[in-house]
Amino acid sequence: xxxxxxxxxxxxxVPDDVMPAAGRxxxxxxxxxxxxxxxxxxxxxxxxxxxxxxxxxxTAPPPHPTPRRKSxxxxxxxxxxxxxxxxxxxxxxxxxxxxxxxxxxxxxxxEAVSQETADVRNREAHERMERLRGRDVPEVxxxxxxxxxxxxxxxxxxxxxxxxxxDIEEINSTLRSSATRTGAASPDSGPEIExxxxxxxxxxxxxxxxxxxxxxxxxxxLYIAAPRLAVAVPALEAPLSxxxxxxxxxxxxxxxxxxxxxxxxxxxxxNSA
Numbered sequence: 001x002x003x004x005x006x007x008x009x010x011x012x013x014v015p016d017d018v019m020p021a022a023g024r025x026x027x028x029x030x031x032x033x034x035x036x037x038x039x040x041x042x043x044x045x046x047x048x049x050x051x052x053x054x055x056x057x058x059t060a061p062p063p064h065p066t067p068r069r070k071s072x073x074x075x076x077x078x079x080x081x082x083x084x085x086x087x088x089x090x091x092x093x094x095x096x097x098x099x100x101x102x103x104x105x106x107x108x109x110x111e112a113v114s115q116e117t118a119d120v121r122n123r124e125a126h127e128r129m130e131r132l133r134g135r136d137v138p139e140v141x142x143x144x145x146x147x148x149x150x151x152x153x154x155x156x157x158x159x160x161x162x163x164x165x166x167d168i169e170e171i172n173s174t175l176r177s178s179a180t181r182t183g184a185a186s187p188d189s190g191p192e193i194e195x196x197x198x199x200x201x202x203x204x205x206x207x208x209x210x211x212x213x214x215x216x217x218x219x220x221x222l223y224i225a226a227p228r229l230a231v232a233v234p235a236l237e238a239p240l241s242x243x244x245x246x247x248x249x250x251x252x253x254x255x256x257x258x259x260x261x262x263x264x265x266x267x268x269x270x271n272s273a
Contacts, residue, residue, distance in 0.1 A: 001040050007033035016040065075132060079125050086121045093118065223247050 001019060003012040005028040016039075023038040093115055222229075226244050230237040 003037060005031065005033055006035055007031050073132075075128075079128050079132075082121065083125045086118050086125065090115070090118045090122075219247075 001014050001016045003014060003026060004010070005012075008028060008031040010028055010030040019037065019039050021039050021041070023036055025034055026037045027034045223244060226240040230240045
């Protein structure tokens with residue numbers, strides 16, 4: 001059995017046994033419409049297809065009257081126009097504020113004053129809207145009328161502040177003269193450049209001396225521990241014996257040189273006496 005919603009024309013296929021012979025109320029799962037559905041085999045003879053699927057007038061909600069659109073008064077139209085213009089001006093100021101241009105040092109003050117003026121206009125438009133709606137305007141909003149006077153005062157003092165700032169040309173000339181003096185003094189900076197080189201030489205000598213000292217200590221430790229290493233590791237006995245013999249020969253040679261030097265010094269001392 002096919003059910004067709006009289007409101008949204010949604011179609012449903014249901015078994016015949018779920019519909020009782022006397023009919024029943026059904027509801028559309030798409031739009032929520034409820035109507036009385038007769039069984040397919042027990043439709044009244046005097047009811048045509050349109051009456052069978054006609055919506056229930058008792059359950060159908062009455063149509064809501066279309067509300068009439070109110071026209072805006074000229075005052076409200078003017079206020080909305082002023083708000084739109086103020087918002088556009090604020091957006092233009094925000095977009096132009098991202099550019100890093102500085103033709104004059106007083107640009108920041110002018111932008112601040114223009115932004116404050118736009119805020120005052122927005123506040124005044126909001127106050128007029130509140131008055132037209134019959135609401136009380138808070139004192140904080142009402143006190144915003146003093147903002148134009150502050151903006152005018154800031155604009156008046158802008159010229160005097162420009163006179164207090166230094167001249168750009170004077171600053172540039174000072175920087176150029178400083179650069180010239182620095183370039184002239186550059187030939188005399190030789191000792192300052194040579195100082196790091198001297199430090200590197202001293203550091204290299206210190207590193208070499210410490211390296212040789214560590215090598216000497218390692219060789220002496222190996223010479224002293226050679227007998228024990230030969231006993232512990234028999235495979236190293238031959239190399240260690242050769243190393244010990246070479247060191248002993250070096251010691252004998254060094255001892256002879258020292259004795260000769262001492263004898264020469266004694267002879268020189270005896271001849272001078």
